[in-house]
Amino acid sequence: MMSNMKRAKVAIAFSATLLSSAAIPTAALAGDNKVYSGSACQPETSASNQQFSRAAGQFSVQGTTSINLHCPVVRDITSGTENGSAGPLAFVHVFSRNAQSTTLQCELRANQPNSLSFQFQKLTIALSGGATGTPKKHVFNFTGPVAQTANGAYEVVCSLPPGTGVASYSIAE
Numbered sequence: 001m002m003s004n005m006k007r008a009k010v011a012i013a014f015s016a017t018l019l020s021s022a023a024i025p026t027a028a029l030a031g032d033n034k035v036y037s038g039s040a041c042q043p044e045t046s047a048s049n050q051q052f053s054r055a056a057g058q059f060s061v062q063g064t065t066s067i068n069l070h071c072p073v074v075r076d077i078t079s080g081t082e083n084g085s086a087g088p089l090a091f092v093h094v095f096s097r098n099a100q101s102t103t104l105q106c107e108l109r110a111n112q113p114n115s116l117s118f119q120f121q122k123l124t125i126a127l128s129g130g131a132t133g134t135p136k137k138h139v140f141n142f143t144g145p146v147a148q149t150a151n152g153a154y155e156v157v158c159s160l161p162p163g164t165g166v167a168s169y170s171i172a173e
Contacts, residue, residue, distance in 0.1 A: 032173060034074060038093075038166035041158075044068035058095075060165035069166065073154035077173045087119075089172045090142040092156055095135040096127040098163040103127075106140045106158040110148035119147045120157075127164075137167075 051063030
């Protein structure tokens with residue numbers, strides 16, 4: 001049989017465990033970072049002259065036609081602010097297999113709910129040519145948070161010429 005003192009200690013330990021675990025779900029979701037493979041991205045149109053591949057988690061533009069690429073983001077902080085900041089931060093890892101200099105452009109978009117308007121930050125880079133078989137790599141770093149509204153959706157949109165691609169992208173809320 002358990003003494004009153006022992007029962008009190010067990011009750012205190014149980015209460016402390018219960019209270020500490022109650023805070024975990026909120027803390028686990030706050031300020032998280034999601035990393036997506038480039039193969040999650042989709043071409044803007046399904047034109048028959050667009051040639052691309054999805055391999056090793058990457059999206060690569062092939063053939064002779066540039067592609068506008070939309071990369072989805074799962075948003076789990078849907079209020080009007082991201083942990084007290086104005087919006088998410090993002091990194092997009094792009095590459096070029098071209099021997100000549102190639103210009104790549106990506107945007108981080110915060111789409112407004114129920115409308116066609118959005119806020120965005122656009123970055124552009126000209127990657128110089130590299131040795132054959134050695135892709136040039138670059139990371140677009142979206143450091144200025146894109147203003148967003150409650151229940152809006154995020155996406156990364158890139159304009160990619162032939163011989164380039166998206167390896168991965170990440171969003172920090």
